[in-house]
Amino acid sequence: MTATPYRIIVCDGTSCINKGSRKLTAILREQLDKHGLADRTTIGLSGCLGMCDKGPIMVVNPGYTIYGRLTEADIPEIVEEHLVNNRPVARLVIQEDHLYNRFFRVFGDAKFFGKQMRVTLRNCGIIDPENIDDYLSLRGYEALAKAITEMTPDQVVAEIEKSGLRGRGGAGFPTGRKWRLTANEKATPKYVICNADEGDPGAFMDRSAIEGDPHTIVEGMAIGGYAIGAERGVVYIRAEYPLAIKRIEKAIADARAHGLLGKNILGSNFSFDIEIRLGAGAFVCGEETALIHSIEGARGMPRPRPPYPAAVGLFGKPTLINNVETWANVPVVILDGANWFRTVGTETSKGTKVFALAGKVVNTGLIEVPMGTTLREIIYDVGGGIPFGKRFKAVQTGGPSGGCLPEQYLDTPIDYESLTKAGSIMGSGGMIVIDEDSCMVDVARFFLEFTQDESCGKCTPCREGTKRMLEILVRITEGKGKPGDIENLERLGNMIKKSALCGLGQSAPNPVLSTIKNFREEYEEHIRDKKCRAKACKCLVSYEIGDKCIGCGACKRVCPVGAISGSPKTKHTIDQDKCVRCGLCFNTCKFEAIAKV
Amino acid sequence: MAKTSTKERATPATHEEKLAELKAHMAELQKQENAQSQLISILHKAQSLYGYLPNHVMDEIAQTMGIPTAHIWGVATFYHYFKLTPPGRYEIALCLGTACYVKGAAQILQAVKDELKIDVGGVTEDGVFSLAPARCLGACGLAPVAMIGEKIHGELTPKKVVQILKDYRKQAEKDK
Numbered sequence: 001m002t003a004t005p006y007r008i009i010v011c012d013g014t015s016c017i018n019k020g021s022r023k024l025t026a027i028l029r030e031q032l033d034k035h036g037l038a039d040r041t042t043i044g045l046s047g048c049l050g051m052c053d054k055g056p057i058m059v060v061n062p063g064y065t066i067y068g069r070l071t072e073a074d075i076p077e078i079v080e081e082h083l084v085n086n087r088p089v090a091r092l093v094i095q096e097d098h099l100y101n102r103f104f105r106v107f108g109d110a111k112f113f114g115k116q117m118r119v120t121l122r123n124c125g126i127i128d129p130e131n132i133d134d135y136l137s138l139r140g141y142e143a144l145a146k147a148i149t150e151m152t153p154d155q156v157v158a159e160i161e162k163s164g165l166r167g168r169g170g171a172g173f174p175t176g177r178k179w180r181l182t183a184n185e186k187a188t189p190k191y192v193i194c195n196a197d198e199g200d201p202g203a204f205m206d207r208s209a210i211e212g213d214p215h216t217i218v219e220g221m222a223i224g225g226y227a228i229g230a231e232r233g234v235v236y237i238r239a240e241y242p243l244a245i246k247r248i249e250k251a252i253a254d255a256r257a258h259g260l261l262g263k264n265i266l267g268s269n270f271s272f273d274i275e276i277r278l279g280a281g282a283f284v285c286g287e288e289t290a291l292i293h294s295i296e297g298a299r300g301m302p303r304p305r306p307p308y309p310a311a312v313g314l315f316g317k318p319t320l321i322n323n324v325e326t327w328a329n330v331p332v333v334i335l336d337g338a339n340w341f342r343t344v345g346t347e348t349s350k351g352t353k354v355f356a357l358a359g360k361v362v363n364t365g366l367i368e369v370p371m372g373t374t375l376r377e378i379i380y381d382v383g384g385g386i387p388f389g390k391r392f393k394a395v396q397t398g399g400p401s402g403g404c405l406p407e408q409y410l411d412t413p414i415d416y417e418s419l420t421k422a423g424s425i426m427g428s429g430g431m432i433v434i435d436e437d438s439c440m441v442d443v444a445r446f447f448l449e450f451t452q453d454e455s456c457g458k459c460t461p462c463r464e465g466t467k468r469m470l471e472i473l474v475r476i477t478e479g480k481g482k483p484g485d486i487e488n489l490e491r492l493g494n495m496i497k498k499s500a501l502c503g504l505g506q507s508a509p510n511p512v513l514s515t516i517k518n519f520r521e522e523y524e525e526h527i528r529d530k531k532c533r534a535k536a537c538k539c540l541v542s543y544e545i546g547d548k549c550i551g552c553g554a555c556k557r558v559c560p561v562g563a564i565s566g567s568p569k570t571k572h573t574i575d576q577d578k579c580v581r582c583g584l585c586f587n588t589c590k591f592e593a594i595a596k597v
Numbered sequence: 598m599a600k601t602s603t604k605e606r607a608t609p610a611t612h613e614e615k616l617a618e619l620k621a622h623m624a625e626l627q628k629q630e631n632a633q634s635q636l637i638s639i640l641h642k643a644q645s646l647y648g649y650l651p652n653h654v655m656d657e658i659a660q661t662m663g664i665p666t667a668h669i670w671g672v673a674t675f676y677h678y679f680k681l682t683p684p685g686r687y688e689i690a691l692c693l694g695t696a697c698y699v700k701g702a703a704q705i706l707q708a709v710k711d712e713l714k715i716d717v718g719g720v721t722e723d724g725v726f727s728l729a730p731a732r733c734l735g736a737c738g739l740a741p742v743a744m745i746g747e748k749i750h751g752e753l754t755p756k757k758v759v760q761i762l763k764d765y766r767k768q769a770e771k772d773k
Contacts, residue, residue, distance in 0.1 A: 052738025202695030
């Protein structure tokens with residue numbers, strides 16, 4: 001028996017909860033009681049640790065042992081072996097590489113964390129997001145105190161300007177300049193807004209950041225309010241994120257109870273409070289003027305800028321809007337100083353960037369890397385490469401506003417300029433890895449279908465132009481492409497980029513233009529040869545039964561059009577004239593006897 | 598502050614009780630400045646009570662808040678989240694976000710459509726299921742995913758999703 005006091009952290013992010021982490025916590029408590037360990041073991045619930053594919057995750061301290069892929073049956077074993085007998089259960093430990101030790105102190109030595117640098121996610125996975133004392137113990141609200149007591153608002157703005165921090169929502173506008181413009185406005189009251197309307201499909205950075213460390217956002221916004229002279233803040237968050245909403249609500253209430261929000265914060269003349277407004281599922285509301293209209297209770301449609309929200313924003317007043325991740329950087333810049341912040345990153349892009357890594361990659365999850373890290377390092381070192389021995393085809397950054405980059409761009413260092421130069425954008429942080437099984441024409445169609453559906457309809461280029469582009473793309477994927485289609489897509493795309501009203505329309509053609517630029521031969525094959533090399537476009541694929549067929553008849557039974565014939569225990573055949581290419585036979589066959597050709 | 602648990606199932610039983618709760622919510626918001634800007638919060642509340650936004654409820658909101666029904670209709674139809682027809686007992690939100698797309702959400706959708714014999718936006722004849730696509734449920738690590746009711750089902754295959762639907766149907770029959 002050992003007398004070590006243990007602290008066990010159970011990941012309480014959405015992904016791990018879905019995989020049953022809460023049940024595990026309950027069993028853990030039972031087991032601790034059973035072994036009489038309850039009084040010297042504390043259990044902490046943390047936000048997303050980022051290793052979503054290995055969930056549910058549990059970390060045992062001291063020792064930083066990370067357990068993953070846990071089942072209910074594993075808990076008694078861990079308690080008995082690790083906590084009682086002091087023998088970590090090697091079979092369940094997921095850290096693998098002992099050379100990377102940059103995060104040893106905090107995260108143990110999992111290879112996954114080796115190339116990462118956690119600045120905005122510094123507390124995610126470490127503190128209990130629903131416990132303000134946890135946050136306070138890690139220098140929480142010290143930056144706010146420093147700003148209010150040691151700095152003038154002007155000095156705070158100057159510090160942010162000096163840091164080189166740029167908007168993490170995607171476009172990369174210098175944050176300091178935005179703050180300066182709003183601070184210079186004379187009209188009152190002013191407002192501070194946190195844009196947590198993460199509508200990009202395939203992105204969950206903001207959700208995880210709020211779920212894992214909501215107080216950082218509250219603190220950042222309060223500092224912003226002090227700097228520009230605002231007393232009211234609004235968090236605009238998607239209604240689809242109930243857990244994030246609950247946690248930020250609790251963080252605001254706790255901060256208020258501790259005198260860190262409300263009237264005369266920390267005994268100063270500065271008063272600031274935050275309210276929450278829910279979105280209702282409209283992608284365009286991530287655009288700042290549309291977002292403001294939505295908070296005002298109207299349809300979330302953008303308007304021409306200027307005037308910028310810095311001058312005419314919420315309820316017609318000067319408004320400072322920043323994205324969740326930008327706000328999370330603010331306390332760091334104030335506390336550690338602009339000089340430190342500038343040491344991280346590249347010449348034009350300072351600091352770190354959070355990405356939601358997903359798609360065809362071994363480690364899917366939430367990562368944070370310094371600017372300047374290459375795509376290859378992210379996908380192969382942090383992400384662990386492509387599963388099932390498939391070949392890498394492209395990486396998509398920036399969601400529906402971004403582009404697809406093929407292999408030759410893998411050594412591009414991540415910053416705003418180099419990604420734009422390569423034909424994509426930084427975007428808010430969605431990063432989807434695509435392997436050889438995806439058709440790039442269909443990927444372009446997928447994104448355009450999304451933006452076309454989300455187009456608010458206010459301006460003609462976006463409303464009509466994306467519709468026409470989508471029609472052409474659908475035609476190509478159905479094998480009805482015509483010569484000249486590619487040129488028409490390029491012409492339309494460039495026209496929409498130049499003439500649309502807001503960021504949604506201006507960037508909507510990007511996925512199409514970038515796939516044409518980098519994968520033009522795939523478009524040509526679809527149009528000229530009526531072939532889809534990835535065998536993803538249904539209309540361009542046919543099915544054939546091979547020699548593995550044992551004549552079980554399963555495919556014959558599911559075929560909706562009776563195209564399959566053959567007697568029992570003999571090889572079946574498909575009548576290609578009758579086949580509608582639904583793929584049901586392919587999915588049904590247990591013997592891999594049916595091939596796509 | 599907006600009441601946020603929009604996914605809550607209707608707890609008050611009668612129409613009068615629901616209406617009373619909605620009115621109390623509006624009265625609370627009317628004490629704040631820029632009360633009309635709270636329209637979306639009110640619609641969230643109404644939908645959490647009724648499961649969708651019935652016409653007469655939108656009229657009620659119009660009367661109380663002094664906002665034209667036409668404006669409310671415009672807002673309700675603009676946002677995907679708001680429903681204008683009653684949903685099924687189990688709402689299936691099938692994620693068609695990028696990560697799910699790359700991992701084969703289209704096949705899952707087809708399997709669900711075939712099993713339930715409804716199209717996207719439809720409700721099954723017995724009212725047990727309704728099917729709506731979701732843009733991204735933010736559970737990309739589990740792709741492809743679907744949310745049925747409030748539970749997320751991840752790493753789906755066409756076969757797995759059909760089995761899950763059958764389980765829900767059994768549950769619905771038992772509850773009857």
